[in-house]
């Protein structure tokens with residue numbers, strides 16, 4: 001009996017001990033769980049406050065961007081994927097007038113500028129303001145952003161600066177010109193004073209008259225150069241047919257080169273229409289022919305070739321068989337007053353460049369000593385023409 005009681009007591013003790021161990025383990029796990037919950041709560045709170053901080057920062061940035069956009073002197077217009085105005089700043093409202101929001105950009109452009117948008121980088125508004133237009137696609141979404149900047153004052157200032165530069169160049173030149181003109185003037189006066197003599201033979205009279213005429217023409221061309229240079233880009237323009245212009249150029253160059261017995265060739269494989277000042281362009285070709293004649297007074301071969309370049313612009317090539325130029329000379333030939341001739345004013349090519357630039361064209365030159373010189377002039381045409389094939393050969397003499 002006692003034995004049986006002892007056995008049960010031990011069993012109970014074992015069971016208690018096992019129960020105690022389990023309780024301890026459970027208690028440990030529960031504490032661990034509690035700690036983990038505590039840690040998670042802390043992490044959650046930290047994440048929430050970081051997110052709140054980020055949101056506040058974003059809001060602050062958005063507000064700052066809005067303020068900057070409002071304060072920006074340039075007009076900013078945001079277009080959606082359908083080219084309708086989604087957003088704009090106060091400067092845009094002031095420049096383009098209301099209504100803007102929701103309106104198609106093409107309609108607003110037409111209203112403010114008077115013509116449909118052509119993507120030109122600079123436009124003149126109906127109110128006379130000159131505005132530069134930059135358009136860029138939005139990268140993150142469909143649509144684009146258009147920035148318009150009023151450059152009226154800047155352009156006016158640039159015009160004044162250019163005019164002042166030309167005027168000061170004119171001033172510098174005036175003294176030189178007076179000197180240049182004085183010599184042919186004195187010669188002309190001398191010959192004219194002789195013309196009145198009753199004992200003068202008829203052929204001498206004719207010879208003297210020719211000399212006076214030549215001197216006066218020389219002076220006239222110098223004065224014309226000076227005026228073209230002073231005028232800069234402000235020429236009256238007309239629409240010219242390339243063929244008709246080249247016909248006139250041929251007649252004028254033949255007359256100019258006839259006294260030199262020069263060989264002159266016109267090759268024309270171009271057609272189309274130009275917006276140009278005819279007299280100024282004829283003056284350009286006259287200047288180039290004059291230079292070729294000065295470089296090679298005897299045995300001159302001059303070619304004027306007209307063609308279309310890869311961009312369908314009119315390309316004029318004026319080619320001579322003169323002595324060519326060394327690179328040091330070439331670098332300076334378009335500088336006003338650069339000349340290698342004792343009788344030159346160095347204005348001829350400066351005028352050529354100014355006139356061609358005023359026609360939105362470009363002048364280039366290729367030359368090597370002993371290999372002749374080729375001047376190239378590129379001029380935009382009014383519309384892309386169909387090329388024609390026609391070659392004309394004429395002698396100036």
Ligand SMILES: Nc1ncnc2c1ncn2[C@@H]1O[C@H](COP(=O)(O)OP(=O)(O)OP(=O)(O)O)[C@@H](O)[C@H]1O
Nearest residue numbers: 291292295333339340341344345346347348349373
């Ligand atoms: N076809 C050419 N061949 C060789 N040299 C040339 C040619 N064209 C121009 N030059 C050089 O370029 C210089 C500048 O030419 P530019 O026409 O500007 O002035 P210029 O002929 O000297 O004087 P101006 O034309 O005012 O009477 C010339 O003095 C000459 O040295």
Ligand SMILES: [Mg+2]
Nearest residue numbers: 290291348349
């Ligand atoms: Mg010249």
